[in-house]
Amino acid sequence: MAKKLIINCSTCDARNAREETYAHYESIVINCATVLTNDTGKAVLNKLPFSLNCANVQEVPEGTQLRTANGSTEIKSGDTVSQEPYFLVVNGSVTIGSHTEKQLEACVGMCVNGSLTCPESIYPQLKNVRVNGSTTCYPDGAILLKRNAVIDKLFTLRAKNALYWASRRIIFTDLTLDAQALAARGATFSAQEVIVAQSLLESLIDRIDEKAEIVVVPDGTAVVLDDLTLDGAALGRYGKQLYVVGDVTVPEDGGVLDEISYLNVRGDARVPEAYRELLLSLLTDIAGEVRLAKPNGSRISDKPLVKITRWMLEQQPKGLEVCDCVVVKIAEDIPKELIARSLHIRDCADVTCTPEQEDAVTMICEDVGNIGSKPSPEGVGGLLGGVLKGIQGVLDTKVVNAADYVL
Structure with a gap:
């Protein structure tokens, strides 16, 4: 047993x-x-x-029903009203709609491992709530939009005399949008950030919550809600005017950088040194940093363990980039000069090297948790003993994997 x-x-x-x-x-x-x-x-x-x-x-009090949900959960005013007390556990996001006081009366507590979004008037009434994540309150009676909501011509046809709310940003860049018709329907908008095309600003300004940060962009600007590489594909899809909610990468050959006429980056920008000045001259604004990208002949990414040898670096005259790996081990025989010239490591948890290599490794690392040497293993005998103990431990252990478990 x-x-x-x-x-x-x-x-x-x-x-x-x-x-x-x-x-x-x-x-x-x-x-x-x-x-x-x-x-x-x-x-x-x-x-x-x-x-x-x-x-x-x-x-949790005696006689309380347990309700669990994994993923996104929404509590709406049309939901059945529970006659028994219940405790709600959600591993994901919870959105509480307006006028849900009756649905929440029987809820004796709530644990949310994720995010909670609810009306401003209801949040103080929630009982015994614990949120391991973010909590956002929205105006009472508002209609909820997506986190990043795009308002286009079709939206105008369905608009109501109501307040529309998005947790992050609302985007008005569709030049076919009839702003006058939107105003006639009585629609108003609230978000942390509102992006508006220049020609639409005057007709929309009175419809936007005064607390929102308004960003005015040139007509024809594309808002990209992801990381972006400035290559031919990006130019063909989005055009020459870009507002990028993410990171921007300039290819080694400069890509289409010289064709871009407007660039606003809400993340970091990675650019080869030869094109750094051109990028800086084009940037309207950047929320993050402009970082130099080394010319890389090859990339290793998303590995639990990577060992870098001298041969690997010598085979890559343009250099080697290692990113998004857990442990990176650098061979002891690699000279510091070769490390500094040919290796670039970023977004890794642990980089192991000799004390003599440490200063060179520090220079070529970016967003790395730990850099340095580690004690050597206890030899083959110690390793074998550890394996045998591990096998015995597995035989003596019962493991249960489940979404929910009742003792």
Whole structure:
């Protein structure tokens, strides 16, 4: 019989845990986001060898129904009103609609591992709420749009006499939009940021919440809601005027940089040194940084472990880029000069090198968690012993993987 129990889940309900069920285990490890318990459950958890690795331990009253959801959840005014008290656990996003007071009356508590969006008047009325993420309140009665909402000609045909709200930004760049018709319908708009084409600004300004940050862009500007490489494909799809909500990369040959007439970047820009001055002259604004990109002949990315050898660097005259890897090990025989000239490492958790290489490695690393040497393994014997112990541990351990688990 297994001596150890490991439970991996999103929500663990420990309210009805029984001592006789788990008394024979030497250790019980629960890895989860939320543990629900009460006086009965706490007594068992404290008496037996339980180890809890969790974000929340939540006490739930007796007789309360547990409701769980993984993903996006919406509470609407038309939902059935619960006659029994319930506790809601959501691993994802929760959106609470207007006029949902009756639907929330029976909710004795809520744990959200994600984001919560709700009306301003309802949030103070929520009972026992814990959010591991962001909480956003919107004006009462507002109609919710997507996080990044594009208002076009079709939207005008369906517009109502109401306030429209987006959690991040609203975009008015469609020049076929009839702003006068939109105003006649009584529609108003609220968001953190509102992007407006120059020719539409005067007719729309009174329809926009005065608290919003208004960004005016030239007519014909395309708003790109993603990272973008300035190549021929980008030019053909979006044109020469760009507002990029993401990072911008200039190719080694400059791409179509010399054809761009307007560029506003809300992230970072990566550019070869030869084109840095041209990029700076074109930028209207940038929220992040302009970073130099080394000319790379090859790239290694998205690996748990990468070992860089001298041969690898010598085979890449234009250099080697390593990105989005967990551990990068640099061979001891690589000279510092070759590292500085041919290697670029970014967005990696750990880079291992010798003390002699460390200053050169530091120069070529960007957004790296740790740089330096590590103690050597305990030899082959120690490694083999660790493997054998690991095998024995697996035989003695029962592992349960589930979305929700009830003790």
